[in-house]
Each structure stands twice: as C-alpha cells, then as structure tokens.
Amino acid sequence: MAPQLMWIGLGNMGRGMCKNLVEKGNLDKPLIIYNRTKKRSEDLAAKLPKGKTEIVDSIEEGVKKADIIFTIVSNDAAVREAVSSALKGEVKGKLIVECSTIHPDTVEQVAKDVLAKGAEFVASPVFGAPPAADAGQLIFVPAGPKATIDKARPYFKGVMGKAEIPMDDKPYGTSQKLKLIGNSFILNMVSQLGEGLAMAEKTGVGVEPLKEFIDTLFGGVHSGYAQRMVSGTYWKMEEPLFSADNALKDAGHAINLAQSAGMELKNAKTAQGYLKGVAEYAGGSKGDIAGIYGIARQQAGLKYENDA
Numbered sequence: 001m002a003p004q005l006m007w008i009g010l011g012n013m014g015r016g017m018c019k020n021l022v023e024k025g026n027l028d029k030p031l032i033i034y035n036r037t038k039k040r041s042e043d044l045a046a047k048l049p050k051g052k053t054e055i056v057d058s059i060e061e062g063v064k065k066a067d068i069i070f071t072i073v074s075n076d077a078a079v080r081e082a083v084s085s086a087l088k089g090e091v092k093g094k095l096i097v098e099c100s101t102i103h104p105d106t107v108e109q110v111a112k113d114v115l116a117k118g119a120e121f122v123a124s125p126v127f128g129a130p131p132a133a134d135a136g137q138l139i140f141v142p143a144g145p146k147a148t149i150d151k152a153r154p155y156f157k158g159v160m161g162k163a164e165i166p167m168d169d170k171p172y173g174t175s176q177k178l179k180l181i182g183n184s185f186i187l188n189m190v191s192q193l194g195e196g197l198a199m200a201e202k203t204g205v206g207v208e209p210l211k212e213f214i215d216t217l218f219g220g221v222h223s224g225y226a227q228r229m230v231s232g233t234y235w236k237m238e239e240p241l242f243s244a245d246n247a248l249k250d251a252g253h254a255i256n257l258a259q260s261a262g263m264e265l266k267n268a269k270t271a272q273g274y275l276k277g278v279a280e281y282a283g284g285s286k287g288d289i290a291g292i293y294g295i296a297r298q299q300a301g302l303k304y305e306n307d308a
C-alpha cells in the first residue's frame with residue numbers, strides 16, 4: 001500500500017507540485033491538501049480529476065491521517081507555524097519533507113523539533129520557477145539521513161522533478177545553503193537582465209535585438225525571465241510568479257549566510273536594492289522579481305511599466 005501523502009501550501013510552487021504528485025506519484029488514496037486560504041485548495045481540487053484530492057480544514061486534521069507530509073510555504077515564520085501545527089498531534093513514525101526556501105539555521109531548528117517528537121525529517125528546497133513546478137521539472141536538493149530521504153525519493157525525480165542534487169547524510173542546513181547560493185545566481189541574473197534591457201532601450205538598440213542575443217547565447221532561465229520583462233508580464237500579471245517579498249527574503253538570507261562565512265555578497269546587495277524598489281512600487285506580495293526591470297527603467301528615467 002502506498003503511503004498516505006499530505007500537502008501543505010498551495011502557492012505558485014505547491015499547486016504545480018501537487019498536480020504532478022497526483023498524476024505521476026502512484027498514489028492509491030486521494031492527496032490530502034491544506035492551504036491557509038481554503039479557496040486555493042478548492043480551486044486546485046476542482047482542476048484535478050475528481051477523487052484525487054481531499055481538502056482538510058486544518059493542518060492537525062490532515063496530519064492525523066498522513067504518513068508523509070510535504071510543506072512549501074512563503075518564509076521562515078510560515079514554516080515554523082505550519083510545522084508547529086503539524087507537531088500538535090501524535091506524529092511518531094511520520095515523515096515531514098520541507099521544500100520551502102528558508103535560512104539554514106531555521107531548518108536545523110525545525111528539524112530538531114520534528115525529531116524530538118519522534119517523526120522523521122527531510123529538508124529539500126527546490127530549484128525551478130513555477131512553470132517548472134507545473135511541468136514536473138524541478139531540481140530537488142534533499143538533505144538528512146539517507147534512509148529517510150529514500151522514503152521521499154520516489155516523489156522527486158520523474159514525478160515532481162527532473163533531477164536531484166542529493167545531500168544524503170549531510171546536515172539539513174547544507175541543502176538550504178546550496179539553495180541560497182543558487183538563488184543568488186537568479187537574483188544577479190534578473191538584475192543583469194533588467195539593467196541590460198533598460199540600457200538597450202536607452203541606447204537606441206531596442207529590447208528585441210538584446211532579447212535575441214539572450215535567447216541565442218544563454219536560453220533557459222535567462223530567456224524565461226527576459227520574456228517576463230519584454231512581454232510586460234512583470235507588471236501586467238495579477239499574481240507574481242516569484243514575489244518581491246520572497247525574493248527579498250532569499251537575498252537577505254544569502255547576504256547573512258555570506259557574512260557568517262566571513263565574506264560579502266556584493267551582487268546580491270544590488271538585487272536587494274532593486275527589490276526594495278519593486279516592493280515599494282508594486283507591493284511586496286504583488287510585485288514580481290522581474291519587476292527589477294521596472295526599477296532599472298525608472299532609474300534610467302523611463303516608466304516602471306514598459307509599452308508591451
């Protein structure tokens with residue numbers, strides 16, 4: 001019999017991950033889903049085939065019935081809150097797989113709390129934007145005891161993900177350290193794209209030839225983010241794909257991690273400055289990371305919104 005799975009957090013990432021679990025996870029029971037705002041659970045359940053999900057009203061209610069509980073929520077405070085609710089009942093022998101991006105110290109503390117209650121824990125942040133989550137193309141970075149990771153592994157590669165960067169038997173915080181270093185690449189890339197596209201416009205080159213250069217030389221995530229800028233998606237979309245608040249959290253954690261290792265993350269500080277501008281102009285929970293382009297435009301004397 002397959003384990004009973006539960007999912008906590010149906011934001012941009014969680015929704016796509018659940019879709020892939022339901023489609024490819026070989027589940028023999030409905031996936032239990034919980035989201036703080038219930039409407040998101042209802043919307044997801046309506047989109048997936050009938051009988052494939054079971055909505056619960058509280059984390060405690062779902063955890064009671066579940067063997068493996070996945071979490072992916074906004075930030076450190078949200079993870080602490082969700083896991084502490086999960087630990088309210090009897091959890092001995094259950095497994096919690098935490099996929100959010102949080103500070104390495106937070107994940108170590110959360111893991112301690114989980115283990116103290118007799119449950120098992122895997123820290124597995126993920127690389128990949130929401131479209132990659134939808135397409136089952138995420139990269140998982142699981143850390144913790146190998147025997148524990150092996151219980152979650154069947155749901156990573158080939159189900160929700162395309163690959164793993166395994167951290168078997170490594171401290172939980174190691175996976176978050178890699179995730180933060182990796183996200184500093186994303187922050188820098190998005191800042192570079194925003195500045196470059198603003199500069200292409202200001203110098204009379206135009207954004208289209210620069211977009212062509214980006215697509216031809218780099219492709220992949222560079223092209224994805226450049227498209228979000230050139231198409232105007234960064235200011236037109238109702239909900240951000242990667243909120244300014246979440247990106248600011250990542251920048252802050254990465255800068256803090258570098259400091260604690262005795263070095264300075266200068267590029268991330270540039271991205272942090274741009275992101276503060278996005279949060280101020282478009283709202284922290286409404287503005288998207290690609291809005292860095294809008295701020296680079298403003299700083300060059302253009303409007304935040306492009307003419308797309």
Ligand SMILES: NC(=O)c1ccc[n+]([C@@H]2O[C@H](COP(=O)([O-])OP(=O)(O)OC[C@H]3O[C@@H](n4cnc5c(N)ncnc54)[C@H](OP(=O)(O)O)[C@@H]3O)[C@@H](O)[C@H]2O)c1
Nearest residue numbers: 009010011012013036037073074078100101128129241242
């Ligand atoms: N977006 C990306 O490109 C990306 C890529 C890789 C990793 N990540 C990481 O994955 C995590 C989720 O990102 P996302 O883009 O899916 O975020 P999101 O769209 O902003 O969704 C956040 C989720 O967290 C829930 N939440 C927030 N505070 C909560 C609390 N106190 N208790 C319970 N639930 C709470 C929200 O519930 P409500 O619906 O009620 O607000 C929502 O389900 C973050 O740690 C992010 O850094 C994001």
